[in-house]
Amino acid sequence: MIMSQIITKVEFAKLVESIESHEGYERPFAFAIGIATCDRRGEVLEVYYPHPNCNANFGTAAVLASLTCHISGNETAILTLAQIESALGYFYPFCEEPGHINIQLLRSIKTAMDEKTLQGDQKIVATFLHKNKEGSLGPVTSVEDAYLRLQLLSHRLVKVNEINLDNLFQVLPNVAWTNLGPISLNELTSRQLEARLNGNWLHVYAVDKFPPMADYIVPSGVRIGDASRVRLGAYLGSGTTVMHEGFMNFNAGTTGPSMIEGRVSAGVEVGADTDFGGSFSTQGTLSGGGKTKIKIGERCLCGANAGTGISLGDDCVIEAGLYITPGMVVAVIDVHGKVVYETKARELSGKSGLTYRRNSQTGKLEALSKKNTIELNAILHKN
Numbered sequence: 382m383i384m385s386q387i388i389t390k391v392e393f394a395k396l397v398e399s400i401e402s403h404e405g406y407e408r409p410f411a412f413a414i415g416i417a418t419c420d421r422r423g424e425v426l427e428v429y430y431p432h433p434n435c436n437a438n439f440g441t442a443a444v445l446a447s448l449t450c451h452i453s454g455n456e457t458a459i460l461t462l463a464q465i466e467s468a469l470g471y472f473y474p475f476c477e478e479p480g481h482i483n484i485q486l487l488r489s490i491k492t493a494m495d496e497k498t499l500q501g502d503q504k505i506v507a508t509f510l511h512k513n514k515e516g517s518l519g520p521v522t523s524v525e526d527a528y529l530r531l532q533l534l535s536h537r538l539v540k541v542n543e544i545n546l547d548n549l550f551q552v553l554p555n556v557a558w559t560n561l562g563p564i565s566l567n568e569l570t571s572r573q574l575e576a577r578l579n580g581n582w583l584h585v586y587a588v589d590k591f592p593p594m595a596d597y598i599v600p601s602g603v604r605i606g607d608a609s610r611v612r613l614g615a616y617l618g619s620g621t622t623v624m625h626e627g628f629m630n631f632n633a634g635t636t637g638p639s640m641i642e643g644r645v646s647a648g649v650e651v652g653a654d655t656d657f658g659g660s661f662s663t664q665g666t667l668s669g670g671g672k673t674k675i676k677i678g679e680r681c682l683c684g685a686n687a688g689t690g691i692s693l694g695d696d697c698v699i700e701a702g703l704y705i706t707p708g709m710v711v712a713v714i715d716v717h718g719k720v721v722y723e724t725k726a727r728e729l730s731g732k733s734g735l736t737y738r739r740n741s742q743t744g745k746l747e748a749l750s751k752k753n754t755i756e757l758n759a760i761l762h763k764n
């Protein structure tokens with residue numbers, strides 16, 4: 382039985398107030414209690430945060446911060462059984478109330494610790510993220526920090542491109558994702574042998590910095606044909622279907638119902654009711670010199686085997702098989718079928734109501750306006 386230090390909610394509120402009034406204390410932008418898997422040297426390979434908190438539950442944050450001597454900055458602390466018991470003591474007035482997800486999580490962890498079902502390579506952590514004076518999270522500082530940022534995205538607590546992910550690749554280790562859990566590449570050979578000698582089979586699903594999102598969170602209202610094609614850090618809006626050939630990178634996503642049979646690159650956001658046809662792709666920014674993050678508007682039809690290096694507004698179509706790059710010359714055609722002007726595709730980036738096609742007779746790239754908006758542009762382009 383845990384001895385409770387706090388009996389009433391008023392006492393709890395006073396405790397939180399006193400913690401928050403400590404000099405330098407800052408409320409975290411995000412925090413979470415996680416279960417980390419480590420290699421045999423104790424290096425963290427990955428962290429599972431069942432319930433990330435973002436701009437919420439500041440009382441819980443204050444208690445965890447106080448127990449782990451955290452004040453501000455992006456930090457992770459290991460939580461001991463004694464600290465978890467103390468925390469549950471402080472949360473006593475809420476213990477019997479439903480809906481306190483952090484308390485429920487701490488109770489489950491305590492049970493696992495008491496019953497010794499937690500594995501030797503697992504540790505319990507509390508991770509805190511704070512915004513700096515510029516309102517940014519700053520670069521990623523650790524594996525624990527990286528996994529919290531990725532899970533904030535996949536839990537839909539932050540949007541695509543909303544938080545800083547600089548340094549992510551430098552921080553994340555390559556991990557073998559296996560049927561026996563994440564394994565350090567340094568230990569893979571010995572673990573394979575060990576498995577065989579014990580009559581087991583160690584199956585490696587992937588060697589990657591990012592695990593599949595679905596092993597951490599399946600957000601509500603989504604369908605995923607092949608879970609390995611959606612990386613942790615993807616943001617899937619409710620109503621999204623990612624078909625077997627579809628791919629969703631980290632920090633890439635959909636804002637609402639969408640059918641994704643193509644590839645959504647890092648940094649790309651796809652609007653609601655948009656359809657990415659089979660093998661449709663967007664030019665990314667991770668390599669190849671691309672700097673512009675592409676956004677696709679709502680109600681767009683992005684044709685099979687097509688692609689784009691420019692953003693689309695709402696209600697756009699890209700013909701199957703047509704790949705638009707920013708420097709291509711496009712003939713803009715009005716609702717009456719007349720060529721209004723020619724321009725570089727990048728000048729049309731983000732514009733709504735355009736159907737892009739390669740004219741099968743002239744070979745010219747055309748942007749057909751569905752609405753009578755192009756004539757306004759014609760005025761602008763008239764010298």
Ligand SMILES: CC(C)(COP(=O)(O)OP(=O)(O)OC[C@H]1O[C@@H](n2cnc3c(N)ncnc32)[C@H](O)[C@@H]1OP(=O)(O)O)[C@@H](O)C(=O)NCCC(=O)NCCS
Nearest residue numbers: 642657658659683684685698699700701738739740741742
């Ligand atoms: C671009 C696209 C949307 C046009 O489809 P549509 O609006 O149904 O147009 P249609 O094929 O009926 O053609 C309309 C007219 O434009 C003409 N046209 C169509 N594409 C043309 C082209 N590339 N060049 C010249 N003329 C073309 C047609 O000949 C037709 O002319 P008409 O009115 O004189 O008969 C369609 O071709 C396309 O690529 N859709 C994407 C489908 C897809 O990949 N879905 C993803 C599922 S995996």
